Every structure is written in C-alpha cells, then in structure tokens.
Amino acid sequence: MPTRKTMGQNLFEKVWDAHAVRSLTNGQTQLLIGTHLIHEVTSPQAFGMLRDLGLKVKYPSRTFATVDHIVPTDQRVEPFSDPLADAMIRELRKNTDEFGVTYFDLATGKQGIVHVVGPEQGITQPGTTIACGDSHTATHGAFGAIAFGIGTTQVRDVLATQTIALGKLKVRRINVEGALSPGVYAKDVIMHIIAKLGAKGGIGYAYEYGGSLLESFSMEERMTVCNMSIEGGARCGYVNPDDKTFEYLRGRPYSPDGVDWDNAVEGWRSIASDDDCNYDDIVNIRAEEIAPTVTWGVSPDQAFSINGILPDPGTAASEAERLSIDEALDYMQLEPGAAIKGTKVDVAFLGSCTNGRLSDFREVAKYIKGHKVAAGVMAIAVPGSQIVDVLARKEGLHEVFIEAGFEWRGAGCSMCLAMNPDKLVGDQLCASSSNRNFKGRQGSPSGRTVLMSPVMVAAAAVSGVISDAREVFQVEQAST
Amino acid sequence: MPLERIAQVSGSAVYVPGNDIDTDRIIPARFMKCVTFDGLGEYLFHDVRKNEEGIDRDHPLNDVRFSGASILITNANFGCGSSREHAPQALYRFGFRAVIAESFADIFFGNCTTLGMPCAVAAAGDVSALAAAVEETPAAPITIDVEGRRVSGAGLDFSVNIPPAAHDALISGQWDPIAELQEGNAAVADRISELGYLAQGQ
Secondary structure, X not given: OOOOOOOOXXXXXXXXXXXXXXXXXXOOEEEEOOEEEEOOOOOHHHHHHHHHHOOOOOOHHHEEEEOOXXXXXXXXXXXXXXXXXXXXXXXXXXXHHHHOOEEEOHHHOOOEOHHHHHHHHOOOOOXXXXXXXXXXXXXXXXXXXXXXXXXXXXXXXXXXXXXXXXXXXXXXXXXXXXXXXXXXXXXXXXXXXXXXXXXXXXXXXXXXXXXXHHHHOOHXXXXXXXXHHHHHOOOEEEEOOOHHHHHHHOOOOOOOOHHHHHHHHHHHHHOXXXXXXXXXXXXXXXXXXXOOEEEOOOOOOOEEEOOOEOOOHHHOOOHHHHHHHHHHHHHHOOOOOOEOOOOEOOEEEEOHHHHXXXXXXXXXXXXXXXXXXXXXXXXXEOOOEHHHHHHHHHOOHHHHHHHHOOEEOOOOOHHHOOXXXXXXXXXXXXXXXXXXXXXXXXXXXXXXXXXXXXXXXXXXXXXXXXXXXXXXXXXXXXXX | OOOOOOOEEEEOEEEOOOOOOEHHHHOOHHHHOOOOOOOXXXXXXXXXXXXXXXXXXXXXXXXXXXXOOOXXXXXXXXXXXXXXXXXXXXXXXXXXXXXXXXXXXXXXXXXXXXXXXXXXXXXXXXXXXXXXXXXXXXXXXXXXXXXXXXXXXXXEEEEOEOOHHHHXXXXXXXXOOHHHHHHOHHHHHHHHXXXXXXXXXX
C-alpha cells in the first residue's frame, strides 16, 4: 500500500467517503447508490427477485428507467414484430408502474440509450454515485460521478436498499497532455489508452482522466472517453467536474435550480480531486502521439494506428500472445504483416452510447456532404436518444446523412450488440463507432467488427474500405 | 437467513483455453431476450459450441470426456466486457460450481460470488499444469478448498488467491448480501438525509 504523504483526497475517495454507509462483515463497504438507472435487459429478473422476497423499491424516486437494447430502430410502433422484445418492453412497463419508478418510455420523447438519457435529463450529476446493470455506466463519470456497472442481483440490492456491497477501488490517474492532430478524436484517445494499458490493465482500478486535453474536451468528448473504461478493465472512469460540466447541466430537467443550483455548484466544485491528493498509479500520455485508431482483432486492446501493420504471431513475446494474435487474425480474416487499410467493409454503423450524441453526428455531417456511401455498403446512423434525433433533425443533419446514402434510424443501442433487428449477417465486416469488437458481438457468430471514430466510420462508408479519414476527406494537417 | 457455507467445491473439471473470454462469448446477447434466467444453461458458449446450423463444433464442453464437469479452468481476464449476470447464471445452470482462472474481470467476479460460485485465481503455471492433468485424466476429482485457498487433485496441489471479501462471504454463508444490507436501512436513511442531492424530493 502506498503511504499517504499528503492531506488531499482525490474525487473517488471523496465521493466514496460521502456514500460509504458502514463496513460489512466480509470487509466490503455498504455503499449508498445515489442514482440508479435501469433498462429492460438486466432489470426484469431483479424485480422478480424483489417479488420473491416480498420487498418494495425502497426509494423509487432514485431509480430511472428507459428502454434501449431491444428497441427496433426502424419499427417504432408496438407490438414489435419480435415477440421476445415485445415481452421485454411490456415487462419493464409493468415493473416501473407497479413499483413507482420513473420510466422514459418511447411515448415520452425522452427514450434513448440509458447513458445518453441520464446526462441529457440532468440526472447525471457530479459527486454522486450512479449504478446501472450495464457495464458502460462509467460514461456518467464524465461529470465527476462515481458510476459503474453492476449485475442483476446487485440491481435487486439497489432497488431493495439503495445500496450495494462493494470493495474500494484503487485510482489510476491518466494524464493526456497536449492537443490532438486534426482528424483525431476522443474515441481515438480512449482506444489508444486501452491499447497501451491492456484490456485487463484496469482491473481493480477506477480511472481518473485528466490533463490539458481532457480539460479542453467538451462534455460529450469526455463521455466518449469515460464510456470505454470497462474495455480497459476499469469498472469506473471519471473526469473532475469544472465549469464546462456545470454549464452542460444548467437548466436541464433534473438539474437543481435557483438557490439550489448555486449551492449544488459550490458542492460540485469541492469534490474535484485536490492538487495534493494521492493516486495509486499515474500514467502520462502525449496527445500528439495519438493517431486515428482502429481495432484489428477481437479484444478492444487489439488496436493500432490506421497506418499500422498487422502483427505476426511468429514474433509474439509469449505463447499466450501468439495464440491471441493467431485467433484474432484468423477470426478477422486478416493476414500478418499486411495493412488493415483497404480491407473491404460491408456495414458502417454510426451510433451507440460511445458515439451516438449530437456532436458525433454534427462532426460527421461536416465531412460527408458531397460524398456517397459506396456501392455494397449498408450504412446506418442511429441517434443515441429521441432528443438527439429531434435536435439533429432541427439542424437538418438527418438530411445530410440520407443524402449521402445513410439510413437515419430511431434511437436505441442498435448494432452495438444486436439484441434488436440491426445485426450483421454471416462474416460481414462492420466499421463501427461502438465499443466492443468481441467475436459475434454484432449479432452474427462470425460477424467482424472494426472499432473506430465516427468520422473514420464515415470514411469507410464512402470509400467501401477501411480508410484513413484524413485522406478520404482531405483533412488539413497542421504544418510541422 | 443464513445461506449454505461454501468452504469447498469438488468435482471433475474442464479446461476452456483463452485469454479475455468475454461475457458475450459466454452468453451471446441474443439469448438475453428473456425476463428470467431460466434455461440460459443451454446457450452457454453457444457460438463457439455450435456452428451456424446448430451442429456441435469441436469444443471442450462438447467433449463427452468432460460431461458433468463442475469446475471450469481458464486463462486471464475471464468474464470481461458486459456486466450481464446472465453469464455466471448460464455457467451455474449448465452445472458449474466454481471457476479457476489466471485472473477475472471485476464485475464478473462479483456476480459469481453473489451466486455462491467461487472464483479462484491461480498462477499461469498452475493453470497449465491443471489443464494438462485434466486432459490426461478427465474424470479426476478436483477439490477447491475455498477456506484454505488451495486446489488439489489429479496429482496436483497448489495455492490459489480468493480475495478476502469473497473468501469470507463464501465460507460464512453470506455470499448473498441482501440480508446484511437490509440491516443497514436506518443508517442508509440517515445518510440520505445528510446528502443534499438525495434529501431533495424524498
């Protein structure tokens, strides 16, 4: 254990201490969960367990529900053609009705991916603890919340007691200093971090992202970074709150107002990590080193620069690594020593809790005007929420996408995990702005996923092959 | 009500090799279109066990020599990715009662413990030796001494790491924390009234 040299605390420690109710007999902490988010996939069994135990939802005003994983993005009227999906949405409606939980249903105009809905409603706030039966809950850490995924039995625990049993995490500070080159995005930053630290590098840690680059990032960029913490093994990732955080939250439906707002901002400022706090580990990264990044394998840490050369299993450092590379290249149908650039793409997916926000669609729209999706490529743009959809339409973004040959869909998780009709077929290869390139992730047991930033997805869509967006869209590079 | 104390798990074992085996691999998302966990065992590792026509592929879990195995042996970062409890539920309903691996993803580890399914962390060399021994004598009974943090059987005996919180919860029969969490209800109510953002609207 590192010795405590100073009096300062980091944000994780402050939020943890504020929510630690008591110690449990096994040494874990009973941690108060301030805000609980639920969706249709991981909550029905938890409500079933509550019924079996004869329990109620203890603090129903602290749980918020929406429907995202199973919602079709093209058929928005119920009953859904898939009876299993239809049963799931009906079950969520029944459970939220019966237990008095706020539910952002399709008819509310506020439905969307749970990690897009929380921030846009102002439910996600600094200094809070947020849990959800979904591993991408770290997204909310962009606001300086301690937010993490939980299992369904823990969803039951939160519903029944507003707490869970949890052991304290260590904190790794990841500093990214400097400025990104044109054509490089927040998505590339987090993929670069995961490639550098590994898919299991963050086990046992919360990641605190900071440095001048993170400070310069918008809230939506910070959400993209925090979102993929779990792909690096970190259950939780966050950015210290600042004026940008507060400005984002001002005036949102669940944000405090009037005198409460001023008090809240004062409290939020005070929970940021102190200058003299300790970390269990510190990693430093230069922003200039980060290139447009793509995955080449079947784990999110199998990623490299778009101009990278595919690894050769024969030169792997260990037998385990050799097997991993071999397995990944075999599944992806890629050759050692070759470039990934130029690999044929069948599907382009723009959306997900990683990159399905208004700024993502705005950024892509800047480049795809005047371009057309290549023949043989199916390209879909899926807003992360109904509100993102409405705002994008107000700006005419949907028309830009449709004109370029994308389908503009309704809000949901869509092809990120294919629990809905949006799925790969056979061994199709998808250029995807989502977060996981696991085998079979996008719905076909042999489907192939290459993760990348939204603008890189657009470049793949219009060129029909995995491409460097800076070349396709002639992104001007700063002179060196 | 006290639960079963899980001081040891015994049974035959099977080795499913691989690092970073994610929960999508353990239970593909399309089988999660359900409102209970019943029946998930059937779909365990579905897409690596079955081909696209539903015919068995070459996979350790399809090998009759290992049928009935209740201990799963695997490599590093097992259970990474999605937080879906459907993954440990599928393992449990398939018949597994414990997992031995080089390391586990955090959320998966917690989900297993809460089901009373111990996850034991073993050194890479011990995992390889155990995998080889089980391949040699598939029916060999393997024992995980949860309390003493050791694995024995098939001529091997080595120590494993089971972190203190999980260890204590399993051997004391408190691996499902709901009863103890409920005992804290009054303290929780007090804390809520102290925290500004939670006190509002209560």
